[in-house]
Amino acid sequence: MGIIIVEICDGSLIRAIDIAxxxxxxxxxxxxxxxxxxxxxxxxxxxxxxxxxxxxIFAKTAEECLDLIRQRIEKELEIYA
Structure with missing residues (x-):
């Protein structure tokens, strides 16, 4: 199984949700x-x-961005399947 690294900026609007x-x-x-x-x-x-x-990965809202992040994670995980 691989590792996926998600990096966020401490000033990013994505922090409106507890993404970690x-x-x-x-x-x-x-x-x-x-x-x-x-x-x-x-x-x-x-x-x-x-x-x-x-x-x-970016979007207009934190929720949209989280959905796109999940999609990218799934795509990255396919490599290790």
Whole structure:
């Protein structure tokens, strides 16, 4: 089984939901890392986003972003199936 890294900026609007607990409970293969800055200047203040294994995922709302993150996690896990 592989490992999926989800990185979030501590200023990201995705933090409106408890993404770390949700994803880590749902997917044992996932580790959520919070950084002070992911070097995508300004995007964290405009819309929720995260990096999933280095791929940028963003949406208009935190809930939409979480759904897209889950889809990307599923796609990444297919590689290890």
């Amino acid at each position: 607990d949700l994803l880590e409970a749902e997917y044992p293969e996932v580790a959520v890392l919070e950084s002070t800055c992911l070097s995508f200047c300004g995007i964290c203040a405009r819309r929720p986003y995260a990096l999933v294994n280095g791929k940028r």
